Every structure is written in structure tokens, then in C-alpha cells.
Amino acid sequence: MAPRSLLVVGNGMVGQKLVDLVVGEDRTEAWHVVVVGEESRPAYDRVALSSWFEGRTEADLSLVAPELLHHPAVDYRFGRVVTDLDTDARVAALDDGTSVAYDELVIATGSTPFVPPIEGRDLAGCFVYRTLDDLAAMREWAAVEGRSVGAVIGGGLLGLEAANALRALGLVTHVIEMAPHLMPQQLDRPAARMLERRITEMGVHIHCGMSTSAIEGDDAGVRSIRFADADADADPLVVDLVVFSAGIRPRDDLARRSGIEVGERGGIVIDDSCRSSVAGISAIGEVACHAGRVHGLVAPGYEMARVVADRLVGEGADGRDPGAPSTKLKLMGVALASFGQTVADDGCDELVFSDPIAKVHRKLVVDATTGALRGGILVGDAEGFDLLALMASGDVSTPSDIGSFLSPVSTSSIATVGPDALPDSAPICSCNAVTKGSICGAIADGAHTVKAIGACTSAGTGCGGCVPTVNRLLRSELDRMGVTVDQRICEHFAYDRQQLFDLIRFHRHRSWSEVRSAHGTGRGCEICRPVVASILASLANGYVLDGDQAALQDTNDHALANLQRNGTYSIVPRIPGGEVTPAQLIALGRIADEFGLYTKITGGQRIDLFGARLDQLPAIWERVLAAGMESGHAYGKALRTVKSCVGDTWCRYGVQDSVSMAIQIELRYRGLRAPHKIKAAVSGCARECAEAQSKDVGVIATERGWNLYVGGNGGTSPRHADLFATDVDDDTLVRYIDRFLMFYIRTADRLQRTAAWLDELEGGLDHLRSVVIDDSLGICDELEADMARHVESYECEWAATLRDPERRARFVEFVNAPEAAAEPGWSRTRGQRVPLPTTRREARV
Template sequence: MIKPTIIVVGNGMVGYKFCEKLVSKSSGFNIIVFGEEPRQAYDRVHLSEYFNGKTAADLSMSTRSWYDKQGIMLHLGDPIQEINRTTKTVHSLLGITIQYDYLVLATGSSAFVPDIPGIEKDGVFVYRTIEDLELIKAYATNAKTGAVMGGGLLGLEAAKALIDLGIEDTHVIEFAPRLMPRQIDSAGSAMLQSKLKELGLNIHLNKSTSYIGGNHKAEALHFNDESVLPIDMLVISAGIRPRDEVAKLAGLQVGTRGGIVVNDKMQTSDECIFAIGECALYDGMIYGLVAPGYEMADIAVSQLTGGSKLFYSYDMSTKLKLIGVDVASFGDAFVTEPDCRTIVFEDTHKGIYKRINITTDGKYLLGGILIGDADAYNILLQTVNNKLVLPPNPEDLILGSRGGLETEGAGIMNLPDDALICSCEAVDKAAICSSVTNLGITDIDGMKKCTRAGTGCGGCVPLVKDLIAGTMKANGQYVKNVLCEHFDYSRQELFDLVKINNLKNYDLVLDHFGKGDGCETCKPAVASILSSLWNDVIVKQDTIQDSNDRFLANIQKGGTYSVVPRIPGGEITPDKLIVLGQVAKQYGLYTKITGGQRIDLFGAHLNDLPAIWEELIDAGFESGHAYGKALRTVKSCVGSTWCRFGLHDSVSFAIEIEDRYKGIRAPHKLKGGVSGCIRECAEAKSKDFGVIATEKGWNLYVCGNGGSKPQHAELFATDIDKETLVKYLDRFLMFYIKTAEPLSRTATWLNKMDGGLAYLKNVVINDSLGICAQLEEEMQALVNTYHCEWKEVIEDPALRKRFTHFVNAPREKDPTVQFEPMREQVKAKW
């Protein structure tokens, strides 16, 4: 039997999604795709990331081989020019004529270019395809001032692209009196505008352009109000125009303002021809978002494969990050009193605006707008879509409940089974929960593989995670985070058990609470607990330490070690610098400045470590614990002693803090920073704890992180004095040390904490658990028992003897270690 032929006209996101959905449902079609662009479908939603280092390949939604594998014939760079409905054939630009049984038009849209004199000049661009971006990029190298015409969603994206391209002076021109007129109200626009201004964007509202001036190339925008804005380039983003020209030519019904008219089956006025995505006009409306486009693809596939799914008007709720500012709009965002009651929260200090519209009886949520903080978007959208009854104080939805206890996330499990969680992939709550219950999926990666939820825009990922956790909890399936196969306890439980039972070494802990012989997971975890509790010299139990802790140095390629002496706050005398140079020279070490304002000496033989440290300690250095899951450095800027902007003496405070917490072991490494003013030269907000001077004292930030998943530290307390700050730090650090999972940084620890930052503040500042006195006492005990581990080693011949490569030839170094020259120093050869 000959398979019916489906020709897909257009290979954009929706055209691709149609193919993907069709082949997953049926292999009974011969599929041929024609695309106008030279490359296969790519992610247009994240187009601006092209300027952030993402390549065309990164943005691509599939590969050529995918089409081959599915047996789909793909013609790129070859748009369909004509449809002959009588013979059911299409003709392409390159001269291909093929007969179809069904035709699917996914021709998308083009940028709407207003008819303004001068629009044809050089330096005027649209923002739509990768090719457009390449043109913009090439032209931008010589441009200093750029403007975007259009302050809608896409226009602001384009403005971000210009900023990313290094255009110093970027302007947004909007005809309407507010930004994003389709999504947000005037107050929201005002808040967004002030946030964008802070980020260096110039916004001009109520501006109508009369002509674009310049000699051949765009040089100035002339407005109706006689004002002029000099520019070097202009990007037009004034809306979209559905690509309906081929359909129109074929006599298909189109809307008066464009768009191919479709019914709820996505059929055009010819029942063999479907239209989906931004070219389709349903019920008088063009849907310019990707999620409804995917829904249309799904409907068309269903209709072609014998299903009966129909399209209903689609929710246009949206959440996005515009130039770093959260913007969300959901449900009926614009309904006003007396048709509803409106609750508005506005915080110009933090740049947050939230509005919710509720029914006049206060029972249901109708819609709303979130600017600056859109964390509540998912749950609010679900509350609208599923007509959930509101709590007695609906304002809690945007303010959080203010009685101390957080109710965040409590409503998620109450959603109905058919609540749509991932709108890109049409995954509902039931699908997610049953994957957890029946298939044993317990993490987001597994869920993505299993249901595809969260693989589109990614906006629903937090909600999916909460649903996974909620379902597991509901199933009583909560998996305890045990250390490893040898201990049926979490780190926190074991910490308490070791303390209560006064156990001081690993074997005793294993005998009392574990089984088997231990392993490389539980040994260092218990070592860390023992150290955090008793602060004994760790090398006395050297074989339970990770290699770096065992030899008090960082193992490097080739098996040599690096040496990092402590340089508190990054302050060092010339004499000490000279000693570092002399030691490095003497032992042939490669030297490099670290990110933590210290000096790292690389390439030391194991045998040389004690001698190296003997010299360093003689010169007044101490161990820097660069090898330990311990306090590393407290980075500082130079502060008020030298800097003309400095408010307080950040170096002295950094040294004080580093000296207080040095040597203290924790579940993972700890880093701190102290900045003398808001310019934040110490980058304190990327640290586990950060301190920034204010006019009135110091601000404390906690749980920041650099590394693979950077996260800014959260503001914890403002304008406090030194004594209070150290007190909070004592409590915070000790609470972390006692309760975090092994190898979990403070950021991860906070992210997983029930109740989050509010809970942490309550414990540390308000003493809600009544443990603060104890935390302070425990921290003081650690501070009091500080010792330099390397001093202990060099003074103890038995410990010192362990630093040999060959136990049967202690003077011989590892002969396999070799070096080769590099930029007047050495590097390991291996």
C-alpha cells in the first residue's frame, strides 16, 4: 500500500514539532519538509543567546541525521512558491513539483516592518532569524548607539542582544505609553522601566517615529514630537506578520489583517490543508508564542492520525527573564474593578511589582502580573487554570504568609490530576506523579527522559521538582540520605550520634553504628565529623582522610603536590613574599596567584613537603587548608585604609574573620569575602559568606557560590555591627557544619532547606530552635582548639616519616615524576 504523502511547508519550531509528534504517533506517512531558511529548525525563543556564545548548532532542535533516521525528506533553502489545490501539488523555488495528500502550512511569521520613510537605509535590521543576527553582529562592530523600535517582549530581547554585542548606548522606542503592552499594566511597566534603566537601557515611551534620517545609512530617528535621537543602527521589532502569502495565492481564506483562517481541527478552508503556528488565525487571533504553536501541531497530528483533539483558545500566560528581570503575566492580567478585586504589592526599593486580580467574592484568582520576582508564577497560574479556591488571605499568594511559617509549595499537591504542568510538552500532573509512583522516577533528569516535561522552555522545572518530592513524600517513599552502604544514617544523624557517644576515631564509629570495613565515601565523611566535633590533629588518623587531607597538600597531575600557605585577607609583607620566592626557587616549584588572593606553589615531591613547610613556618606562615573541606580564604578589597571609596576597613575585618574560622572543617570547603563598599571588589556575594560595608555598619550575605552553578549570596542581615555579624556567622557556620550533607556547599544546603532563607534567618537570628547558645559555644570550642596542622607534623618525627614515596627507600623520590619547562617555570610532564 502506498503511504499518503504529507508535505510540511516551513521548518521552524512548530513545523519541526509537528514532524516529531507525527513520527512518534504513526509511521504510516511519507513526510516531506520544505524550509526557507538554510538550516533546520532551531530554538528561536532563545535566539538572543546566540550572542552569549551559543552556536547555531546549540540552538538547533535536531540534526540532519534525525530527519534521515525518521525517513523524512528535508529540503532546506527551498521555499514553496505555489500550491495548486486542483492537482494537489506544490512547486518549490528550486523547481521541485510534488503531489500531496495533506499539506501542513507552518510558514510562521516575519517581522512587521512599519512603513516609515528611511526604513530602507543601511543599518536598519529586523530581529527574527540567525541570519538577521549575523547581519546585526557584523554591523554592530562599528556602532556605538543602537535603538530598538518596539518595547514588546521581542523588542526587549533584541535590546538585550544589542547590549550583549557591546553597544554602549542602547535605546528602546515604544509607541504605546508602556512597555510590553500586551502583557503588563502601566504600574508594572513603570517598575520594569526603572529596573531596565538601572541596567543601562534608555526607554522612550509614547514615541512615534516620523522618519529615519541619514545619508544612505541610518543616522538619526526623527519623532513626531520634533525630538531627534542620533543612532548608528536600528533594530525593528514592532510585531509580527503571519506568512500567509502562499496560502492567499492558493485562494485559501485569510484574515483581513493576515493569517490563514483555521478551524478547531487546524484545517484551513481546504480540508486537506492544515495551518499551525504563527501563520494560523484561530478565532480572530494569531498566537505569537511557542507553546500554543506546539499545541496546534499536536491537534493537527491528532486529526491526521484518527484522533479527535480540538483546539480551544490557548492560555497566553508567560514568564520570562528580560535582561535579568523576571516578568510574568498570567490569566486575565488586565481585568479591572468593578469586575474584580485587585491586590497590588509594590516595592520600589527592590524593584518588585505584583498584582493579582481575584473574583469579587474573593474565592478565585483571575490573573495577574509579576515584575522583579516571579517565583510564585507557576503556582499562581495553576491556581487560575484549575479554579482552585483561594486561601482566606489571598494576599499571602504574593506576599508569602507573614506568621513565620512558610507555606510555599503547600498547594502543589492539591492540584487536580489534569493540571497542565509543562505546557510546551503538554504533560499534566497525573503523568508526572504516576512516573514517580509506578516507574520509580525520583529526579528531574529521569523525569525529562520519561515524560519530556521541562525539556521545552524549562520554566516548569521547579514545579516538576516539587511534584516529584511531594509525590515521594505522599507515597511514604521518602528516601533517607544515608552516607553509604556502611552507614544507615544521614550525616546529620551520625554527627549527633558521634557527639552523644563521645566517639573519637573512625573504627569506633564503624563498630558502633556501621557495618563492613568502610569505604572512600564514609571514611572522609566521618573524618570531617570527627574534626568538626573534636578538632584533633587530622593526620593522626591519616588513612581515613581523602588524599589531600592525608598529606596536607593538594595532589596534582603526576602525583606531585601543591603548597598553599595562609595569607589572611590577602595581606602579605614584602619579607614573606621574598620567603615564598626563595622556597619556590629552592624546591623548583611553579608559582601562581590563586583566585583566593594567595600564592600556590606547585610541583612539590611528597618527600619535600615537611622541609618546605619547616621553612615556611619559620618565616611565620601557617597552613592554608587549601587541601581540606575547611575554611579557605576570606577575600578582601583594600578598604578604607587606602581606597577613596572605602567606607570601613575591610582588610582588617577579613583578617579577623579568617583568623577566627581558620582550620575549621565543614561538609565542604568554605569561602568568605569582605568588601569595603557597595562596589564589591572582593566579590563577597559569590562566597559562602560575604560581608559588605554600608554607611551604618555591615551587610551580611550567605550561601553564595561560584563553581559550576554560580549563585549570588542572599542578603541575610543589614547594617549590623561587627560583634553581631561575627555572632551570626558563628551560628550560621556551625548550623551548616552540623546539618549539611557530605560535600554539600552552603548554597546547595540552603537550596534544599525546607523553608529556605526565611527558615535559616529564623534559626540564626531569632533563635527559633533555641540552639543559638549551643551553636556559639561549639564554634568557640573549635576556635579555641585551632592548631596549624603542618606545625604539628614537622615537630613530630613519627608523623613526618609518613611523607615519603617509598617506605623502603625514604630518601628516594618518585622517579616517574618529571617536569618540562614552560614560560620560565616548570610544568608536570606525564
């Protein structure tokens, strides 16, 4: 049977979601999809638009998988609009003169920002905030010398996002809201006050209850904003750039022209199945008007896309109310959530928690008769949102002690009460609308890791906020199925790494034999021995090869060098921040030349010298140390490198001295032993040349200080780091990194990078912030003291080795023939010495 034709008009976030769902679930190839998008580029993440100024690229923001652009079932027409519809013949005419016949048409043209009819709104320097082109134009305008102040007209969700963009551009930022407080659609006054305090602290100027009467300026552009009701002699607000964000208007003109019913205040009227008044035509996203309301958020739009996709390719059973108004987001770093009914009416009581010191405001609306939770608002701390939203929707019954959910510290989330209590219909991943039922189904079908569950259901692949819950659900389901979830690190210790760490720390063990005899069995193995070595090193920071620790180190640590496949080693001297003197370069060149070492630049701005025999290592290191360099710990699960760009010392765009900061960080944490290697980077401006967002610890300079990112990773599962703190000064930055790293070292699993650790950390990034910034566990003093001890007792392991004849004596190939050495075979490639090729064998997994 020939496929039917689906025409999707509009390629924004919601339109693309529909395409993904239809193509992904269309197993019978029932549909051929034509997508008409007005912009010249594929759909991108508008919610994260301001991150474009913080360094994300267009490719990072793209929502269209590259393979989809060449998918046989999808035909993208970018830079085109539909000009006319023949709804009887079911044919759409495009502006390039072509026409497309359809069986089903979905309108997803979104909305346009509403620009109020204010005098001067057309002056140069006035912008709207919607597309990447808008952002590019803003950036170009703001880049002109002397333009330093920007204002956003509109203090709603999008307006605050736009304000974030202005901050990222380095502008002094004002937000002007006509209502008495910010976000009047979602927040009540006390909640908004708390948000205002938080945002004001970031240096943004808030003006509420102010109505703009005119934008003043001349041919050169905007100069100032004049307010209504202001004293006649009051000074206008002097600005160089204005962004309008005063609400949205559905782009429903095509529907109006085609006789499709639109709402009183615009928007294509749809029913619960997202059908319009005309057969064969549906509408989703911000162009749609459901139950008299146009939603300006992406979550309801995604829900609509799912409803339509289910109707087209699915069983159609999973349809939910497309307008369920619940939202949780980070706005300028402030956690914000609202769900269900946010204002109490006659039949309701309000429970309010307000902490002006922590700047947290939480309100719950509870049915006065039944005690059932109806809705709420959370500002500054959205802990527990997932569970509260489920209570408000009736998926989970409201406990009688709902009051205890008010204070964020005592609040339970799904992750803590256990997902067992939830019904199968409960949504776990709100980004991709995955229910508990689908996740449990995937687990039953053999998906036994969080990653595998993500691959079959998409759960956890959006914002990642639900990963701890998915993980928890996975464990309890496996438990129920009788599949043993063995957390023990190996047959010799019945503990996971964190438990072992706590035991060693508590009992102050200093040696392997103490640890093994107190807590283990047998002789140990290649798994537990290095784990214990790493923990002992993290806690005591002595020479890693002294005492019985020598027998714990895997070969790289044992030789303080990296074993290569022909039995020789490579060495990597530390080059802090990637800064190297000509004299050091010459010295390294001489050493490599003399010992015949193959030389390569690493990805971390260092130099790797390959092909040293075990017995040559001390002589080589003597020369390296003499050149003023030290061990780079490339052989250890430890801090590796802190990459940097050249910073404001040289760069025309740099705003901070990234090299000095990178060196400071590298020297502070050098030699720090951890569950896995740690990489860091420091960028001197938002252009992010040091690629800090792919590191465990990433630092990006701002006009006012540093933004700290954590949990990034390259490698097989790349992960962008999460923004952890903004605009912090040097001391705060170092203090946060101290705490972050020590908390990671204490609690991570063996060989777990910070990215995976953060994904599995219960409570996720919010919990991490509460531990590291707010000291919610009361351990920050300890963490800092542990780090101070490390910094104080650090010593270059190679200097320590060469100083001590006994340590040095370990570096012989044959104990009974110190002069003999097994020289492997060599060949030459591109002028350098390399091992002879050999046949590959499989490594043991």
C-alpha cells in the first residue's frame, strides 16, 4: 500500500517533535512526511536560546538528527511557507509555486512575539527574541563600542530568558514588567518577590508595575525608555538596546485564510485530539488554542505532538490531556516550578513556606475538604516537584502530612519515597512523556541499564533530570524480578566503593593489609586492589608505592608511567594550563631525541613521549625534572590536565586571565587521586575555545567573574557539563571546586567519571548544589579540610622516587641482571620510532 501523506507546516520544537515521533514509531511505513519550515535551518532548541550566547553552537542547539535530513520517509523544505490551502482537495500551495497533496495536515507554525503599539518601537536597536537570527542581530548591535545597557519589556518567562541573553552579552540588564510582579501568569506576588530578589542579586534591575509609554531615539537608534505615569521631570531610562517580550500571538493567519476556526484571542481551536474544525487538519503547539487557552510553553506542545502521533501511528490509547499545566525550569539559574492550581479559591487552603534568607518560597494549594493537593508554586528550590505534581494530578494520593512537603530540606521526591508507589500511568520523564509503565516494560524486555532504558524509551535522554528516578525504578524492578543487583566491587569485598571509602575513612586504615583483613576476603584482585590504593591515596596522599600499597597499583601507577602494547612506557610531564617555555620545549626535544622517543601532542595540551623501557624511566625523569617540569599523573586515576585558551593577556575577546586560573587549578589539584581521571578546562570568554563544557570541571570567564560547569565528558558517551554556579569570584570558584571534587571522590563508584556519577546522584544537580553551595549535609568543612591536606602534602612522585635509592631500584627489568634489558622490535613511521605491528588479541572484559 502506498504511504499516506502527512504535511507538517512549521519546523519549530513542537513540529519537529511530531516528525520524530511519527518517523520513530511508524513501523508499517504508513506515512510519508513533508515538512515546510520558514527558517533556513532545521528546528532548534528555542528554550535554550540564551545558551547560544554562552557558547552553545547552532549545531548544539539543533533538534533534527542529521540522518533525518536524508531519511527516505521525510522531505524537508526549508525557507518555504505555505501560502494557500485547498481544504476540500487537500492540497497546500507553497511560496515557490509548488504544491503538496496531503492526507493529514498538522499546523505547527508557533507564535510571534507580541510587540505592543508603543511609539518608537521601530527604532534601530529594538528587537524581539525568538529565532537564532534575532539573537545574531542582537549580538551584532550590542558589539558596537559604547552600547552597554539593555532592557527587556516584559517580565514573563520569555522576557526573563531574554534578560539572561542580555546578561550573557555583557550588558547592564533591565526588565520592565507592567504587572505588579514578575511572571504574573505563573506566580503569585510573594513567589515573584522571591524570584525578584534572586534575580536582582545577579545584577539585573527589575522594574515592576511600570508601563512603557515610548521608546525614544533617533536615526542612530534607541536612546531611552519613557514610562507612563512618571513625573513629567523624571529622567527616562537610558538604554542602547530594547527587547520586546510582551507575550505571544499565535501565527494562525493561514488558518484564518482557510476558514479554520480560531479562538477569540487567536489560535486554532482544537479538541482533546488536537483536531481543528476542518477535517484532516490538526494544530499543535503555540498556534493551537485548547480549552480557550494558548500555551506559551514547550511541554504542553510536546504533549500535543504525542497525542497527534499516537493518533497517526500508535494505538491511540495513551492520550493525555494536552493542556496539563505543570512546568519546572531553571530561569537564570533559579529553580522554578508551578503545577496545577496555583491560586486558592474558596474551597482551598494555602500552605506557604517562605525563607527570605535562603530566598526560597513554596506554596501548596490543598483542597479544604479532602486534603488533596491541587497545585503549587516552588521558587528557589523545586525539590519534590516530581512527586508533588503527581499528587496534584491525582496519580499519587496526597499524604496526610502534606505540610511536611513545604520545607525543601525535609521534602521527599520520587527518588526518595521510591517509585514503587506510583501507578503505571505516572510520567517519569516529562521531556519525552515516558510513563512508569513503559519503563517497566522496557526493563522486563531486558533493558537492565539506565542507558538501555534510554535507548528503548527515550526516558532520561532530554534534560536528564529523571535519570535518578529511572535508576531507582530499575533497581527496584530488577529486585522484584529476582535479578540480583550486586553492588559489591568484586568477590573480595561485599561493599561498593562508597561504602569502602567510608569504612577506610572511619577506621583510619592506612594499609591494604588492614583493609583486607578487616573487611575483605582472599588475596584481592585487579579490581579491589587499585580501588583501595586510590582510596588510601585520596585520604592520606602519601607516596603511592610505599608499604604494601606497592602491590595494589595497576601497572601504570606502579611504574609511574603508561604501559604501551609492546611493554614500553610513555611519559607525560605536567604542562600546567598548556603553558610551556621555549627552554622546556627544547629540553623535551633533546630528551626525546636522545632516548629515541616517539613524540605526540595530546588532546590536553601536553606532550606524550613514547617508547621508554622500564629501566630508562628514572634517567628520563631526571632530565625532565632538571628542565623544571614534574609528573603529569597521566598514569593515575587523578587530575590530568587543565586546558586553557590564551585569555585576556593576548586575546582580543578575552575577559579574564584564563591561563593563570587554569594553572592555579592544575597546581592545586595535581596528584589528587579519584575514582577515575579528572579533566578540567578554563575558557577566557563565552566563545569557549578551551572546550570547558566537555570537562569534569569547566570554568568559563564572564564579565563579572567565572561560570562553573561540572560533569562534562567526551569519549564514548559525550555529555555537556551542567552550569553549576554563575559569576563567582576566584575564591568562591576554588572553594566550590574543592568541595565538588572531594564529594565526588567520597561518593562515586569505581571508574565512574563525574558525568555518570552526576547522572546517578539522587536528587541530581539540585542536590549537588545544596551539598556544595548550601552545605545541606554539613560536610563542607570536612571536604575543604581534606582538600587542604591534599594540597599541603602534595609532592611530585617522580621527584620522590629519584631521591630514594630503594624506590629507584624498582625500575630495573631483571633483578638478577640489572644491565640487561629486553629491547622490543622497532620500525619507523614518518621519521619516528614505533613498535612493530602485531596481531590483535581481544582484551578480557
